[in-house]
Amino acid sequence: MYPLPVEKWKPVNRGLYKLTLPVALVIWLLPMIAVLVTSVRSSEELSEGNYWGWPKHITLLDNYREALTTSPMLHYFWNSVLITVPAAVGAIALAAMAGFALATYRFRGNTALFATFVAGNFVPIQVLMIPVRDLSLALGVFNTVQGLILFHTAFQTGFCTLFLRNFIKQLPFELIEAARIEGAGEWTVFFRIVLPLIRPALAALGILVFTFVWNDYFWALCLTQGDDAAPITVGVAALKGQWTTAWNLVSAGSVLAALPSVAMFFAMQKHFVAGLTFGATKG
Template identity: 80%
Template sequence: MFPMPIEKWKASNRILYKLSLPVALLIWLLPILAVLVTSVRSTDELMEGNYWGWPKDFAMLANYREALTASPMLHYFWNSCLITIPSVIGAIALAAMAGYALSTYKFRGNTLLFATFVACNFVPQQILMIPVREISVSLGLFNTVSGLILFHVAMQTGFCTLFLRNFIKQLPYEMIEAARIEGAGEWTVFYRIVLPLIKPALAALAVLVFTFVWNDYFWALCLTQGDDVAPITVGVAALKGQWTTAWNLVSAGSVLAAIPSVLLFFLMQKQFVVGLTFGASKG
C-alpha cells in the first residue's frame, strides 16, 4: 500500500537509484544552467555560434546592466510587486475564512460547495481566456493593476481554500468548542485560535501563491496591453528584437525576473517544509 523505504531495497536497486538520481537532477537543471551561462556570454560569441561551449569572454555586468536599461525593467518589476503582493494577501485571507467555514460549520450544501472549489482547480485556464477578457473589458478592468489583482485573487482562492480547509480540518475541534463555551465569538476563535495554529500552512501557501502569480505570463499577456501595467514576465519578452534577438540579454532578464521567487523560497524554506508536512504524523 505504501512505498517501501529505501533502506529495505535490494542492494542493486539502491545502487541504481543513487546513480540515476544525479543524472536526473542534471537533466532537470540543464535548461536553467543553459540560461545562466547564456546570460554571461558576450554578443560576439553568440554571433559566432558559440551557444553551448564555455564562455570565452564573460560579459555578466554588461549584460545585466543593459537588460535593466534597454527596457523599463524596473517599471515592470514594480508592476509585478503591485500585482503579486495584494493578490497573495487577498487570496490567502479569503481562503482562510472560507476554509474555516467549510471545515467547521455543518450546513446544507457544504460538500457541494467544497466540491466546487476542488473542481475549479481542474478547469484548463486557457478555455477561460475569451470570457475573462470580455468581462474585464466590459467592467473597465482591462489593462489595469486592479483587474489583474482581482483575477489572480479569484483564480488562486480555490486552490488556497482546498489547501487550508484540509489543514484546519485536522485541528482538534474540541479547542474550538471550548472557546465557544467560554464565550468567544466566531471572529475571536478564528483570529486567536485557528490562525496561530495554521501559520506554517499560511507560510507555505504564501510561497506557492507568490510563485504562481509572479511567474504568470499567460494572463498578464491576455489582460494587459502596452507597458503601463505589464509585469516583469511580459517585460522579459520585450527584450526580444524585431529582426534579431540578443539571447544573452533575454537570459539576463529571465534571471532577474526569477530572483524574487527563488529568494523568497530560500528565506522561507523552513516554514515551507513545515507547512507542507503539517499534520502528516500524529504522536
C-alpha cells in the same frame, strides 16, 4: 503497501539509484544551467554560434546592466510587486475565512460548495481566456494593475480554500468548542485560535501563491497591452528585437525575473516544509 526505504534495497539496485540520481538531476537542471551560462555570454559568441560551449569572455555586469536599461525592467518589476503581493494576501485571507467556515460549520450545501471550489481547480484556464477578457473590458479594468490583482485573487482563492479547509479540518475541534463555551465569538475563535495553529500552512501557501502569481505569463499577456500594467514576465519579451534577438539579454532578464520567487522560497524553506507536513501525523 508502502515503498521500501532506499537503505533496505538490494545493493545492486541501491548502487544504480545512486548513479542515476545525479544524471537525472543534471538533465533536469540543464535548461536552467543553459540560461545562466547564456546570460553571461557575449553577443559576439552568440553570433558565432557558440551556444553550448563555455563562454570565452564572461560579460556578467554588462549583460545584466543592459537588460535593466534597454527596456523598462524596473517598471515591470514594480508592476509585478504591485500585482503579486495584494493578490497573494487577498487570496489567502479570503481562503482562510472560507476554509474556516467550510471546516467548522455544518449547513445545507456545505459539501456542494466545497465541491465547487475543488472543481474550479480542474477547469483549463484557456477555456476562460475570452470570457475573462470580455469581463475585464466590461468592468473597465483591462490593462490595469487593479484588474490583474482582481482576477489573480479570484483564481487563486479556489486552490487556497481547498488547501486551508483540509488543514483546518485536522485541528482538534474540542479547542473551538471550548472557546465557544467560554464565550468567545466567531471572529475571536478565528483570529486567536485557528490562525495561530495554521501558521505553517499559511506560510507554505504564501510561497506557492506568490510563485504562481509572480511567474504568471498567460493572464498577464491576455489582460495587458503595452507597458503600463505589464509585469516582469511580459517585460522580458520586450528584450526581443524586431529582426534579431539578443538571447544573452533575454536570459539575463529571465534570471532577474526568477530571483524574487527563488529568494522567497529559500528564505521561507523551513516554514514551507513545516506547512506541507503539518497534520501528517496524529498524536
